[in-house]
Amino acid sequence: MTKKKILLVDDEKDMVFAVKMQLEAQDFEVLTATDGQEALDKVHRDKPDLIILDVMLPKIDGYKVCRMLKFDKKYKNIPIIMFTARIQETDKKVGYEVGADAYLTKPFEPKALIEQMNQLLKE
């Protein structure tokens, strides 16, 4: 079985480091990006199986990236998990409105993320 390709987008490099390691321990292939533009470039180039997207991103914010991908026929089937340090209820609502498939609040239990990912990858 080929490894599933995950694109992890977060502007906090240490966060990326930690989550990447957690995911790699679960046998995922992890690509990373630290801003919205880089994220879009990597989606075009590498066609990931799933995207983990932070809301607060430089250049293009996470909601916008999500909306752009979900309105693009080529990419709308790639599941997107949004995550952020904010716990505002409205964020969750916006997250679903822009078409995110799931939503996680930071910090999170790796188990919860992995479960969510596996479920979305199965669908």
Add this chain to the structure above:
Amino acid sequence: MNKKFDYDQLLNQYLFMKDFLENIPEAVYCKDIEGRLTLANKAYRKIFRIKSQEVIGKTDFELFPAEWAQRMFQDDQSVFKTGKPIIDKIERISQSKGADQFASMTRAPRYSDQRKIIGLIGITRDVTKRVYFDYLKEERLQMEKKLEMLEELNRSKSEFISAVSHELRTPLAIIKQLFLLIYDEIVGPVNDKQREILVKVRHNIERQRMMLDQLLDMSRIDRKKLSLHYSLVNLPDLLKDSEDFFEELASEKNIRLTYHFPKQEIIIFIDAERIIQVMTNLIINAIKFTKDKGSIKIEIKILETKVRVEVIDTGIGIAKSDLSKLFGKFVQVSKMESVERKGIGLGLSIVKELIEKHGGEIWVESQLGVGSKFYFTLPRFYTANILEKEIRGRINQLGAKNRIVYLINFLIVNYEEFKKKIDSREKKLLEALKNIMHATFNDMFPARIKKQRVFINDLSRGKFSIILPEGSAQKVSRYCELLRGNTKNYFIKNKIDNIFIAIGILSYSAKVRAEASKKSADNFIIKELYIGSEIRRHKRINYKTNVEVSLKDQKKYYWESMDLSLGGICLLGEIPLKTDEKVRTSMTLLKKKEPFHAMTRVAWIKQIEPDATPVVGKYKIGLEFTHIDDKDKEILSQELKLYYD
């Protein structure tokens, strides 16, 4: 002309003028060109507080302090020189004792027949009250400005706290994520000594996170930015989800934690995350203040229109003097040395806000050394048994393995009440709703899915379900969005209000379907639609009358009632009754003018804020009728009917 008649007329005129001058409350006077008084009425003496008998012929220098006389002299001179009157000049009349007096002075020149100024006429009026009034007005304006500034300051404080806590959360989240690499042994095995340390680190990360969350919540409450995210939840399930976690915490202190829940489902409309937050706060507090081998009981009771949750501990208790402060900000009431002061004291004030935002009440009863009982209620208006047997069966039949089955529930939550309101239009309305659902569905889904879908129509009870054996979460969600919009337009177009609709999307994976079908879905989202003002299951009416309240120990109170329904009565009491206490009530019904008696039980209590509008009592007390004689029951329902119409 008769001379005698002339004299009488003159006399009358003189008496009239004298009367006028002596009785007018304004000081009226005349001065000659030297500044000597030639006329002064009674009020002149009163206003200038002159004690000496004779003032006629005297100058201001003889009657008043030099400085003041000098000022008046200058004004007089100006009138003499220019011929221009001085109108409404405010002067302070100095007083050796007491408050300052203020007078309005008006002077106009007095002319001789040859148009030469020969003196002046003056009117002086006491305007102390007016001046003080203006002064107060000015002061109030200043106060309002200050208040505005304070509010602004408070706002920026709240915004600052919010910004800081957001910023502090980011590194903390990173710390936790990095920490978990070690804790979860992703980067290598951890030995027992290290594990012991890591557990403590984890505990402290959680503690810090909780405090930051509390600060954020508080600043949101301050800025009125806290909003709830409602969904339909089975309350016992929700509370049982965290059972293990709390049992573990309790067992560390040898505390017995027991749950007493009714067997039936209690499906209510709440923000599940927030209610978990409330429970976490109450249970952790209970554990903190309960000694080894104590016990904590968590109980749910179903009331008439509410659900009541109780957290009862055998802890150290709370002193009577502290009870009222308990739900305030930054409060730490424990003075016990054995209990560490932990946290920033925001927990219970947030809990109170969250419960009240849900439309519930929260209160506490406690006895030092015996324990505390925390109670809160949540409204039960939006109850609905989402999973009927038929639907359950269908879900289990349907759906290939690995497929997710979606269930869309369209529910008019307040249907019973709503039906009465629209009565004759009911059939038409239901037909229209059905059409909206079908049309929206056909626009949205391909033929393949159309064949498989199952519509379950229970519209006579305001319910409608669609089971989709396949489909994507997004598509189902978009369908519901559309359905919501179309329904809303229909109601608005037909001017139907006071309707509450919940559209729920539930998804069932194969795994969940295989397990007991009773179990709730993997995932559900609720879209709610509400048109009109507040609804309640039992119609309550405003009802102000005196009610005799007799307690078990023969004590009697006469309290004012606030509202009344078939299920109970709400009173304004001066003392908090005990929760679940049996109380006998008697009153005379306002319209029927007949006596009414009922046995009741104290269902909930709400302390009224001391800064709220003045009210007679200090506690709002909800009493539920437990026993009413048939005769009284009949009178009550007749009385209520008179109000409904």
